[in-house]
Amino acid sequence: MKLPSKSRKQRVRFSVLAAIAVSLLILVSCAIYNLQYRLLYYPSPFKPTEESLLASSTKLWQSSGDDYRGLTATNEPRPCKGTVIVFHGNGGTAADRKFYPDALGVRGYRVILAEYPMYGGRKGKLGERAFVADGIETVHLAFEEYGGPLYILGESLGSGVAAAVAGHASVKIDGIVLITPWDTLESVAKEKFPLLPVRLLLSDKYDSIKNLISFKGKIAVVAAGRDEIIPIKHAGNLYNSLPANAKRMWTIEGAGHNDWYVYANSSWWDELIGFVSGNVKDEQ
Structure with missing residues (x-):
C-alpha cells in the first residue's frame, strides 16, 4: 500500500532534518576534538630572560643547553624542611607563580616551579601523556x-x-596539595558541553580520582568559594573520593579561580x- 503523498513528504523532511542534525553534531564533535588542546592549553612560548630572573630572585633549575625543567629561588631556606614541586595552571608560565616561593620559602621549604613542555620556551609536546611523563622525571630528579x-x-x-605524578612516581611523595582542582576532566567537560559525547572526544583524561586511589601521603584540597571556571562541587567530589585516613579540605570564601x-x-x-608536612593533624 502506498503512503499518502503528504506522509511521504513528512517522512522525507524528517529524514533530512535528522541527517542535518547528525551532521551538525558530528561537525561540532570533530571541532571540539581538534580544538580541545586549544581549549585546554594556553602555552606562553617565552623563556625567562636573565633580567626577569634577576628581578624575581629566581634561577633556572636543571638547565642544560637550551632546556630547563623549572625555576627555584636564588636563596634557598636554611635549614630546609623539604622540597615542594609546583605544577601550575594552563595559562602563563612557571615564572608567573612567584607567590609560591614567597609564601613557602619563608616557612622553610625549597620550591621548584616546574615548567611544562611547550611552555616557557621549552620544547616537547602538549598533552597529558607528555606533561605527566615530564613531571615524573622532574620529581625523580628533585629527589636525586x-x-x-x-x-x-x-x-x-x-x-x-600533580595527581597523576603522585600516583605514578616511584619515589616517595610525602604530601600533595590540590588547589582549585577537578575530580576528572571528563566531568567538567560534560558540564560545559552536555550534548556532546565527551568521553569519546577527550584524548586527555586527567582522572584525579583514579590516580589518587592508592596514594598514601597527606592530601590537601583547596577550593575557591566563587570559582567561575571549575565549579566548587568538583573539588568536593574529589575530596569525598579520597582515602579517609589523611585528607583535609579548605574553601577560600570569596575567592575566584584565578585570584x-x-x-x-x-x-x-x-x-x-x-x-601536609604532618605537623598539624587532619580533620575528618
Missing part, C-alpha cells in the same frame, strides 16, 4: 638532588598533573603546610 621530604602542589590543570592567592593569608599558609 635533594632527597626528602618531597611534596607536590598543583593548581587547576596542574592539580590533574584565590589574594585571599590566602599568612595563617592559612601556616595551616596548610603544617597539615
Whole structure:
C-alpha cells in the first residue's frame, strides 16, 4: 500500500532534518576534538630572560643547553624542611607563580616551579601523556638532588598533573596539595558541553580520582568559594573520593579561580603546610 503523498513528504523532511542534525553534531564533535588542546592549553612560548630572573630572585633549575625543567629561588631556606614541586595552571608560565616561593620559602621549604613542555620556551609536546611523563622525571630528579621530604602542589590543570605524578612516581611523595582542582576532566567537560559525547572526544583524561586511589601521603584540597571556571562541587567530589585516613579540605570564601592567592593569608599558609608536612593533624 502506498503512503499518502503528504506522509511521504513528512517522512522525507524528517529524514533530512535528522541527517542535518547528525551532521551538525558530528561537525561540532570533530571541532571540539581538534580544538580541545586549544581549549585546554594556553602555552606562553617565552623563556625567562636573565633580567626577569634577576628581578624575581629566581634561577633556572636543571638547565642544560637550551632546556630547563623549572625555576627555584636564588636563596634557598636554611635549614630546609623539604622540597615542594609546583605544577601550575594552563595559562602563563612557571615564572608567573612567584607567590609560591614567597609564601613557602619563608616557612622553610625549597620550591621548584616546574615548567611544562611547550611552555616557557621549552620544547616537547602538549598533552597529558607528555606533561605527566615530564613531571615524573622532574620529581625523580628533585629527589636525586635533594632527597626528602618531597611534596607536590598543583593548581587547576596542574592539580590533574600533580595527581597523576603522585600516583605514578616511584619515589616517595610525602604530601600533595590540590588547589582549585577537578575530580576528572571528563566531568567538567560534560558540564560545559552536555550534548556532546565527551568521553569519546577527550584524548586527555586527567582522572584525579583514579590516580589518587592508592596514594598514601597527606592530601590537601583547596577550593575557591566563587570559582567561575571549575565549579566548587568538583573539588568536593574529589575530596569525598579520597582515602579517609589523611585528607583535609579548605574553601577560600570569596575567592575566584584565578585570584584565590589574594585571599590566602599568612595563617592559612601556616595551616596548610603544617597539615601536609604532618605537623598539624587532619580533620575528618
